[in-house]
Amino acid sequence: MDFQVLGPVEARKGGVRIALSGSKVHTVLASLLLARGRVVSDERLSSMLWGWEPPATAGAQIYTYMSRLRKLLGDDVEIDRRPPGYVLRAPHSTFDLLEFEQLDREGRAALGRGRHGEASTLLSRALGLWRGAALGNVTEYLAGAELARLEEQRLHALESRVEADLELGRHEQLTSELTGLVAEFPLREKLRAQLMTAFFRCGQQADALHTYHEGRKVLDEQLGIEPGEALGATYQAVLVGSLGARSAGPARTAVTVSYGDEEPCDPYEPRPVTLPPDIEDFIGRGEELNTLCAQLAESRKGGGPRALLVTGMAGVGKTALAVRAAHRSAEYFPDGQLFAELAHPDGRPKKLAEVLTVLLRALGVPADGPGRGADLDELIRRYRTRTARRRLLVVLDGAVDSRELDLLLPGSAEAAVLITGRARLTRVAQARTTVLTPFGRDTSYELLAAGVGRRRLLAEPDATYQVLAHCGGLPLAVRIAGSRLAARPHWPVSWLAARLADPDQRLRELSYGGLDLRRVLVPSVRQLPRPAGRTLVRLAGIGTEPFPAERAARHLAEPESAAEESLEHLVDAALLDICGVDRLGRPLYRFHELVLLFARHLATAHRERERSAAAR
Incomplete structure (x- = not known):
């Protein structure tokens, strides 16, 4: 059969x-x-x-x-x-x-x-x-x-097959197929990047650039977002001619890179800009954005903060705010704006040498140049020399801890570093911190309307506010909900509201395309000390009302001092908030509802593993 x-x-x-x-x-x-x-x-x-x-x-x-x-x-x-x-x-x-x-x-x-x-x-x-x-x-x-x-x-398999064919030099045969696929799936950024690559390798640079700008417009109009990192990187590669075109174009004058005590940079060298694309339709965070921009303007004078920290729970919009602030402040840093990720997608921290290599390459050190194979001390020395006397802004995204962040500060008093991370980072010299909290209902509504359309939300106001309530003001959750509704224009908003209403299924429903709330929350838990991780799971049923450490200790059946230590670890990891004090002056803690649902998911998974082990 x-x-x-x-x-x-x-x-x-x-x-x-x-x-x-x-x-x-x-x-x-x-x-x-x-x-x-x-x-x-x-x-x-x-x-x-x-x-x-x-x-x-x-x-x-x-x-x-x-x-x-x-x-x-x-x-x-x-x-x-x-x-x-x-x-x-x-x-x-x-x-x-x-x-x-x-x-x-x-x-x-x-x-x-x-x-x-x-x-x-x-x-x-x-x-x-x-x-x-x-x-x-x-x-x-x-x-x-x-x-x-x-x-x-099917689309993942198709993208992989196209990737293989591009590596085999079949770009001429692929252009017509990819043109049709991009027309059929205009929001599929990888297909669009592959079409840009095929066009460029066929010598059609203008078509490659048109494909990018068309995609940027579609993403903005339909989802209210900017192109992602991969599509933005392809665009930059087209601009600088690094996609392997058959004709290289006019010869470029070589730039001399020095690692000694001489002048660290060529005054005629183009300034490096490796930031992700700016977000034109930026929703909310007006006060935080203005504060960051003012601090960056102050830092360019040499007397302001060397580093600015943006912290908050997973999915709260730290990277989006940092990138927006970096673009708005570009005029203060005429020698360039750099961007580097400090963690892998699963939350594991990258090695310092790996991050320094990315930054040095952006500053003009070729991948196969003198820096290859250098030890950490040599990489740090070259980075400090290369950034000396330069008015640079460096954005470091996804910091896990602060032990090595000082080593990534540029060697210039007129440079600044903007760092994002879930954890509270306390060991960065001369740093100021901006803590992001979830959106209020009105801002969440604006973010959802940007992706779905205001008319559709006005047609179902009750269902709309139910969806927003289930997202808990978390921008990532709202964006996922908006993306799902935008991709299914014939579905009523009440359909998604009903699916999100089930607490046992809510985290599963908050996943679409490359966005997955559970996957974003996992690194926060992995980075916890083991006792704090167990505390999170055991407190899954405590609810979203504020509670003191004494109540947590009773719930955990352990001394209050031990409970308080674990609670502070959860606060530092942005998995728990301190929302005030009680009448005795003791701190009150509160969980975000989606964090509690994730903790319950972990508890259920743990019980299932124990049952499976017992059955064996």
Whole structure:
């Protein structure tokens, strides 16, 4: 038996299609197949068949559909009743989705190893299994639940195949395909960056730049955001001619880089600017932005703060504010504005030598130049020499701790460093700190309206404020909610409000495309000392009302001093706020609702691991 869902849902035996009638039967079969041998509950089947309003006879109808499938599929397939639902087993059958995923994994692995020809072949075979839009003949409820995930898998495979073909020098053949894909998926930044690369390598620099500016306009109008780092980096690479075009253009005068005691920079050298693109439609943070800009203006005189710190919980908008302030203050730093990430995507801190190498390259040290292989002390010396007497602004994003940050300060009294981080950073010399808190309701509304459109929100005011309440003023959560609604213009706002209303599912719902709230919160927990991490999990049920350390100690059944120490670690990691004092002058702590939901998620995962270990 061959099962197919990458197109209309079908079952074939010996190459002959089995006649399955009606969207309901196709929906039941697809739901069982997508469960991959796990039980599909009656509740899940009911919601996939009828949505929020199942008929009173839903159980009987599901039983009828199962009986019909058993008869049509024959003895090769087992459909068993396993309370609370049904399970499908077909050990000798093929399933196109599983075959696609296997080829996709093998193709990506080959791509990662630099075997581009093999990667292109494998990924092309994977994409060839698609026969149109997946789940083409099921109910709208199943399509709404599963189609976006399947389409995302297809697009990732497609982007990987294009990447392999670009590495194989097939840019001329790719331009027409990519032009069509960008028109079909205008918000897909990686496809747009790949089209820019193909255009540039074909000698069509003007088309590459037009593609970028068109994408920037679309992102602004539809989502209210600026291009991401990858698309912005491709744009910069087009401007400086570093995408491997077939003709290099006019020769450029070499710039001499000195590491001795002579003048550290060429006065005719173009100033380095590696900041992410500015955010034109910046929402909120007006007071904080004005304060940062005033402090940066003060620092250029040599008597102001050497470093400015922006801290706050994950997803609160630290990077967006820092980048905005850096662009607005560019005139104060005519020798350049640099940007470097201090942590990997999973939150692990980068080595200081790695960050210094990024900064030195931006300052004109070639990747294969004298700095290659240098020890840390040599890298620091070159960085200080290279930045001496230069009016630079350096943005360091995602600081984990402050032990080495002083070593990244430029060697100039007229330079400034703007640092973002979740943790409270206390060891940076001459630093001033700006702490970001979640948005209020009005600012959250403006941010959501920027992505969704004000008219759509005004049509459903109650549902809109429910969505905002569930986002808790966290800009990342609001942006994810707006992106989901913008990508599904036919969905009512109340649909998302209903999905976010379930606390057990809220964090899962706050994920879209490359934005995932749970993934952003993980590094904050990983960086905690183990006792503080356990405290967070054990306090998952304490609620969002303010509480003193004494109440936490009772909840944890441990001395108040031990509880207070763990609470302070949580405060330092921006996972807990101090919101005031009680009548005895003791500090009051408060959790953000989304942090508590994440803590409950961790507690549930911990219990499941313990049960699995006990079962073994």
